[in-house]
Amino acid sequence: MDLSYGTEYDDYRDEVRAFIKEHGHKSPASSKQGNKPDTEDKAWQKLLIERGYAARIIPKEYGGYGGEADLLKSVIIDEEFDGAGVSKGLGGQGISMLVPTLLELGTDEQKKKWIKPTLMGDIFWAQGYSEPGAGSDLASLQTKAHVEDGKFVINGQKIWTSSAHFADMMFILVRTEPDAPKHKGISYLLLPMDTPGIEIKPLVTMTGEATFNEVFFEDVKVPTDQIVAKRGEGWMVANATLKHERGMLGDPRQSSSLLHQVVALMNEESVNGVRLMDSPLFRDRLLKLQGRVMAMQYNSMRLLTNDLSGNTELMPILVVKLIGTHLNQDICGLAIDALGELGVLYDDSKYLRNSGMWQTRYMFMLGLIIGGGTSHIQKNIISEHGLGMPREPKPQLKA
């Protein structure tokens, strides 16, 4: 058991801290996330890439830092930047999903054309995967593209498309081979968002915010070379992309941060002159949640060790999303319940506590319980892949 990262990494941590101390003031505010990158964002991103704090392992020729993969350095960057409340550079699904996908499966030309401007924030991407009729069963997507005059012609609808309203481009899954089995009929295309025939409608969620969109396609034309891999290989490409996404939902660092905020709240707030922390019921709920958060934090350390040593243990990975998202919602639920009537205040109400984050997060966490594979799907996966229980038998086809 060795919980230190070693001297080399202590030095690296010092270096990161020094950087943050010197340059941290240039960091864009976190509230700007979810908007189109502006000059400040791009300048910060450029600086981060130069120092290897963003795009660390992307080759120089494509605009990255060109460093070697080093998990502990990545962890240190996360810890220090997050701890100091400093931006880790541009986000978005272009950088997190499309870039690694192109690096793995794109042509040389595609890599050269797309990666650098994406990293620099000059091209912002939206993701076109989900559809209203294809939720848990993503491979059943119905948005179609047929070829006409050397172009794919796309018709259909996507949903849950964050940043579609300001994105420059979209990577999208469409059904190009209607007669093939459902997983083999899909292609992965790249298209400009200003292509005629695209209509974007903001998708308001239960929190009242509209960070997602619905996107409608009517005879949207895309040149046939704007494809990653071959026709019908889109499902394989998408899975290559999805694997880069793992582990973000249910991250225990978020649980831990939420828990600390509830502790602070319960120390400060009183009802009938009694501090919430002095309520045995709410305190015990808090302590139970702390136990659950701790378990997930140490589970994360176990996963980090496995990643470092190339060890593969499935179960501790499989449970993160299910347990973490419910845990986060439960933490928010405690804050709401402890606040009582004050806990139901919303929007810009007088007496609002913590800017109303508890209600917003409570609902948003429910969204995360649903998104990225609902809890029902997660339990299927855990029982089948983790416990080796059989899939449900296929239903008899109706005569």
Place this chain on the structure above:
Amino acid sequence: MDLSYGTEYDDYRDEVRAFIKEHGHKSPASSKQGNKPDTEDKAWQKLLIERGYAARIIPKEYGGYGGEADLLKSVIIDEEFDGAGVSKGLGGQGISMLVPTLLELGTDEQKKKWIKPTLMGDIFWAQGYSEPGAGSDLASLQTKAHVEDGKFVINGQKIWTSSAHFADMMFILVRTEPDAPKHKGISYLLLPMDTPGIEIKPLVTMTGEATFNEVFFEDVKVPTDQIVAKRGEGWMVANATLKHERGMLGDPRQSSSLLHQVVALMNEESVNGVRLMDSPLFRDRLLKLQGRVMAMQYNSMRLLTNDLSGNTELMPILVVKLIGTHLNQDICGLAIDALGELGVLYDDSKYLRNSGMWQTRYMFMLGLIIGGGTSHIQKNIISEHGLGMPREPKPQLKA
């Protein structure tokens, strides 16, 4: 809304109370239940039948009281006898299940032969339904009987056979038509327990008690006329029997009684000088359980009204077993947790509280969560029969 039973019934209640006052001292102790009826039991039973407090609606010619069905009178009998801690007469599956079944489906000869001695405690019955391989899927039972020399010859095994070790007779389901569909190949037979080839083994449960048995059959011969209804109709007969059993598992009167005992316990018991009732955590658990118990009590009143008016509402019936059995276990769980280290004492240990009933009941209630259709099966039934959700599709048959 009228919660009174009406004057006629107030009079009846007075009559019952007077009877209990006069004769209650002759009642056998409740601890004798689960044993073979003795002289005292039989005398009490005879008296109850004469007064119409047992075998109320069974015709006189078969040894019953010959009264008319009157639900409220039955409820009053239950309330008053239970309230006074006085025996309601002989129990056992002969009286509760076989007698109503014979009344409905038996031949005249069978009724005359079996009902009266059963009611009087001269013949005690065991039930032979469950098998190790046929739990939730009772109709898949494998105990077989073929006909040889005018007799059924039974081979196989039954389980969960309470009172088999002292019963005189058994009513049993056996597969007599191996080639018929599984629900159509079963027959309902009556056989003496001293027939050669029967071996009885006590079945010890997790509580350490052995109120159940396994019963093994090796070439056990039963005359072919010892059958109720026809060959292959046993499943129909069993279902007619089962319908007489409904609603006993999860009875809220039991929940209410358990709850009161926990209240008393928490008022009496202290840890570190603090009365358990003064622990906000255990008190809040108690109050939550009280809310659940109340809901089930009023649900029972709703069911009683429905029974009285001939109204059929399915959902409030369907939930009783699922909710009631879990509720009862949760009540016992609170008692154990509140007692802490004292709560784990067992058997005849020093310091044992309430004769160790909390641990015994906690486990026994888990047995009831499982028995009579596990909670998983109950949820299937509620979703399909109560909510109209479809059955699972039949699996594809393997080629």
Place this chain on the structure above:
Amino acid sequence: MEFGYSEEQKMLDESIRRFVNSEIPLDRIRELVLEGTGFDQTIWNGLSELGVLGVIIPEEFGGAGMGFLDATIIQESLGYVVAPAPFLGTCIMAPTAILAAGSDDQKNKWLPEIAAGNLKVGLGLSEVTGVRENAGVTFEGGKVSGKAMFVIDGECADGYILAAGKSTLVWVAAGAAGLTKTKLNTVDNTRGVVELVLDGVEAELIGSAGSEAAAVQKVIDAGRTALAADLLGTSQRMLERAVEYAKERKQFNRVIASFQGLKHTCATMAADLEPCRAMVWYAAHCQQEIADEATLLACQVKSHLSEVSTPIANDTTLVHGGMGFTDLMGLHFWFKRIGLSRQLLGSPESVREEAAVLQGWIAA
């Protein structure tokens, strides 16, 4: 023995259900939530035409002279469609207060106006169950001062009934001099909850100063029982929508209602909710007929329904998948109404504590 609805109550139930289902569709909720007053004149007129605004007001004061169970039948239906209507405050809590503590003059002055739909009343009793932000109202020399938070149905009210301490009830007219009203935005915009700041505002005593503790308790009991009925309706509709959606929605070539995991989720909701129906009936019955049990039942029905409803709000949303998280299906209006009802007039935790005191399990 007849535990359940009478024939008249069945008819009432049907007519109110017909009304809310046809006259208060989701689209209308959507619009009204944007306004956020918790009131709509058309809906109010409709309820008035049904003759239910005076449900618990005796006929001699222009009401329908029906019982408390009739009132909860109506409240349940309003919860079922998350109706923005100040029925809880105006038609249940206010008449309870006036009937319990008011003089004949006051009954004659207010009750007929309420029954006719001309007077809407906000109820401020939050400080009786829990004080925050130093809120609280004091009565002296015919005037009230202080602060009343979470005044139920206050946004659209023409007058307020406030608790000044735990045993005094006063009437304050909307727009009175020295009165400042601030809307408190909550997650649930189908209800108009407000704060009143009072600076020497003219007030009319209902009953006598300092001796109406029983009446205050009665109003709170009535409010809690009605909130439980509202939760019953709200949760029932969520469950129904979960089942309806699951029967339509296909994934992996099957309606998702055929997946056992999802069936068990729905069955759990149904099993938890079904016994609540009889509990609400009994609690409502007690408010009128069994004084000894009225407060205990009000506490337990409010807290039990709150505990049952919260997971139903979550699981119904989960059954709808991503669609449940959007505004498109409007499910969140139900989700949020459950959130507010859970906390109004005392959180489940605090209400259970009252039940413990009431039963003598602990000292007050």
Place this chain on the structure above:
Amino acid sequence: MEFGYSEEQKMLDESIRRFVNSEIPLDRIRELVLEGTGFDQTIWNGLSELGVLGVIIPEEFGGAGMGFLDATIIQESLGYVVAPAPFLGTCIMAPTAILAAGSDDQKNKWLPEIAAGNLKVGLGLSEVTGVRENAGVTFEGGKVSGKAMFVIDGECADGYILAAGKSTLVWVAAGAAGLTKTKLNTVDNTRGVVELVLDGVEAELIGSAGSEAAAVQKVIDAGRTALAADLLGTSQRMLERAVEYAKERKQFNRVIASFQGLKHTCATMAADLEPCRAMVWYAAHCQQEIADEATLLACQVKSHLSEVSTPIANDTTLVHGGMGFTDLMGLHFWFKRIGLSRQLLGSPESVREEAAVLQGWIAA
């Protein structure tokens, strides 16, 4: 960075698992439970041959000089097979006490004997966490009097380490004059828990009277962490048995493991349990290496594992259907061990309260 077992620890884990799986089969448990001493010489000899009885005892005192995580690795395996072996008291709690507070003489006297398997020690600290039946031990003039309840591993012990108050530790020999031992029968007969009544029994101080509060805490922390490891093993085995049984058992022409409702039940158990593994590792690591976190982790790991294990005990039994309720499958030995471990050295509720005080959230 290496959070997990070292190569040596993996080997230790494998060898102890091999031993318990081959040498402590269910049939043997059955027999030993009837005896109810919580001890079996053959098993003890086997553990001795593996060299693990002195796991946390330094080599200079004849031990293996391994760490606390090694001790929990062993305890987890013992929990996995519900082994009747007084390892918790004798090999974890007693050495912790002697090492923390004992003199060199005492270390030399007792530790080598423990490591060699010649000395079994019962631990009586129950009254530090909660007093019932006026229990409690006082030390005066070299003698102890009073009552110690729930003495862990006491039935087979050759000597006892008792807390006399919260800051004094004493050694009492089994069979000493004035000492009365009574077995306390619990649901879990794999452990021999006793009560000691002491009437002026000769006792040997471990450390100084009244100044060993830190040592007492350390022993409790060690015991709680080890109980958490035991619960991890016990629950893990239950989960495995649920899955194994479900894969074999057929109902309605399918293995029941293919029913989604049952799969979700098993997945929930697995998801709750899996992160506990890393938590036990970290808590064990803290006992030895991170003094600042040792007590908090001991509290949280004990209470969290208790909360996770209780539903696993119930749901695993449920998955087995009627068979789970019988003695035939022996599942109930696991069920009952979870029941006892949950309450020993403080219930989850009381242990969490200690964690609150420890973090300064409330006053002591």
